[in-house]
Amino acid sequence: MKNRDTFSSKIGIVAASAGSAIGLGNIWKFPYMAGKNGGSAFIIIYLIAIILMGYPLVYTEFAMGRRAKTNAVDTFGIIGNKKTWNIVGFIAVLTVFLISTFYMMITGWVIYYFYHSLTGTLYNLSSATDSVMHFKAIFSHMSSSMSIPLIFSMIAIYMTALINSMGIKEGVEKYSKIMMPVLFVLFIFLIGYSATLPGFSKSMHFLFRPDFRLVTPQVIIGAIGQAFFSLSLGMGALITYGSYIAKTENIRQIARQVTLADTIIALFSGLLIFPAVFTYNLEPTAGPSLIFISLPQVFLKMPGGRWFSLLFFLLVIVAAITSMVSMLEILITYVIEKRNWSRKTSTWMVVIATTLGGAVNIAGEGPLSYITVGGRTIFSWLDYLTNNITIPLVAVLTAIIAGWVWQTTRLNKELEIGAASSTKLDHYFNLLLKWVIPPVIVILMIALLLGAES
Template identity: 35%
Template sequence: MNQTEQWTSKIGFILASAGSAIGIGAIWKLPYVTGTSGGGAFFLLFVLFTALIGLPLLLGEFVIGRSSQKEAIRAYQHIAPKSFWPVTGYIGVITCFILLSFYSVIGGWILHYLLLGFTGQLHATEDYGALFAESIASPFWSVGAQLAFLFITIIVVSRGIQNGIEAANKYLMPALFLIFIAIIIRSLTLDNAAAGVEFFLKPDFSQLSSKDVLFALGQSFFSLSVGVSVMVTYSSYLDKTQNLGKSALSIAGLNVIISMLSGLAIFPAVFSLGVEPEAGPGLLFIVLPSIFQQIPFGIVFLMLFLALFLFATLTSAFSMLEIIVASIAKGDRSKRKSLSWLAGLLIFLVGIPSALSFGVLSEVVIFNKTIFDAADFLVSNLLMPIGAFLIAIFIPLKMNKQLLYDELSKGAGNIKSWFALWLLLLRFVVPVVIIIVFLDVIGII
């Protein structure tokens, strides 16, 4: 059974795909690493590697999904039946299941902070470090907020592609951009804001290390949500008239723009008040509240920032749950609602230990990591690179070259000038880069 649902428009598909790629990790982590790894030099490398590494992989997933018109697992079964390759789809589904189980915990933290903001408790707090530690250690708030976040995700995904995911992204993504613009305008009007802009965008190649280059390589394909077959599933809902190349370029471009907006929103404010940003949850839940508390109407802009992060978290969560539901439903729309609730509740149950790993389960460790950190390491450092590598070698090995050309030329005309380059990158460059990044993140390089 082929997919019976489709995106209603090209912009709907692009916004949903960009929403999948634009997660809170890209918004809070990339600006920080850019600032501590050579500033504009790192960002320039990130943009270059996104074009040479991330974009070819993204386009590859589009071809797999649109050509088969099937979701992650059945797409590989359709193209390479009775073979090892469907395991690629299974890896993607398992990865998204584990990822959403702890990603929803962070989404819950954001919801909790928004509640504290609306009740006035956030603005009245003097010690944001203590507030954050207390919040994530509380079983009631950690688990309850995680459930609330997943409830929103389930509601949207259960409504389907057109009425759920596409409709939600058409509101959330423009709102995300508008909030960014409001925050950037405020940040750029602060004293010493220009120093923050210069720190973020001015290239300084003398500060780059080999580790920084490797991180830029890894970020280039992780930032586009490739490697877990989410884009295989999303592209399976596309009709045959869409120009895949232009869609991929639009999504990659939006991702780069959002990354730049993140830096322009954060660094002017950070430099204006002389605060050193840190990677991880502390930037959002401790550093930024401390910064905005010191400026007029700061609570308003802090609430806007929290809304921004919530929207980014939700749009990514939609895609994670969608690949799971679509793989189980196998094109049967009548099962979508019940399977959305079933999958969502199972993810919630699996994610409870991660939610409690900063409180009652804080002393439970796996390979010297908390449950939350162990799940993060498994997904980010092992499953995602493996999935990306399998996809990169699957396309040139198992897909007919003429089929690839035909899929990419639909709505695009003559593509010979860049088709050969795309295939060359996918066949030789991307797999080697993924191996290098994988060896780096597991500590061998």
């Protein structure tokens, strides 16, 4: 691609990359995964996985992207010195497309809840109405419809597309530098409020006092899988953003900052949500329905809960949009470089395709929900396929290609551009990349496919 765009600053790179990693995986999925798997024991394993597996793959994907300076598909062929490896990049891009089709649907749900929090209709129930049934009915009415979630999902995808259509500097970077500080400020404000709730001390115990008797193979599998999901690994997102990083930047430093920001937000999510859960005697294992059915019950009861609700759903929207920007950017970069179309044309072609895929998911959750295969809807199957098969598959092949085909000596040379020479600690992480990460991911995949649910 001629006159290829680049990020203009390290702050912009970190903001955009952290925005890619920080999304529904942190705010929506992390709390219920922690709740489901025993809280603090799960979190400790999650943190170990982030440090020993997540961080090496983050800097590896950045380095591969910067070295190749192209889309996520062709990067693998260039790094592996053989076009056959492009199949790995193709799987990554296909994975992103499939995820984006249901990610836009969930983001649409959040926008719907934000809108009804803003108007007050979300909490418009009589004193005689059972609150649990009220919020279940709202979620059922929304998700079973075709038009309602489609309208709000289209709002989500078109908001995202406007940012992508402006390019890397004027779109992705500029708006990431605005949205990420807003996200952190919202988190700090809401956590400050949560700290005043009676259940805050109990939530601290749940989150930070581990009981390792609760650790099972399923907990370990779930923690590792969540670490990969939350960092946007195995999808080509960081490879794509890496391709826009200048040679003057220190990739390892950027990778550390992105990994740290993602981890902080995941922990923030627990500090935000669990005090309310314990104050009002909800189950921390409530699952995906936590933010759509359980938390609105809390917002209804707590002092100032409706304002808290409004800010909470705004926070989730900001996090979701920053992640959707990275998803669309992977697809847009691929289309631009394969079709030689302009950025605006490529953006809207990607938006049309994603919207059509999103409509299929919405129909599968709504009017066509009776059509299932093996008890799963279209959304459930896509979620299972991407999280349990394609993401870990791309992650393990990325580690193998970088560590064994490209080799860590070449990886180090790329990492040392714009930085100091590699240290003993850096070589240790490279050993993890070659010898630990591939077999662990393979074991994870086998366990999941044999039925150990994460």
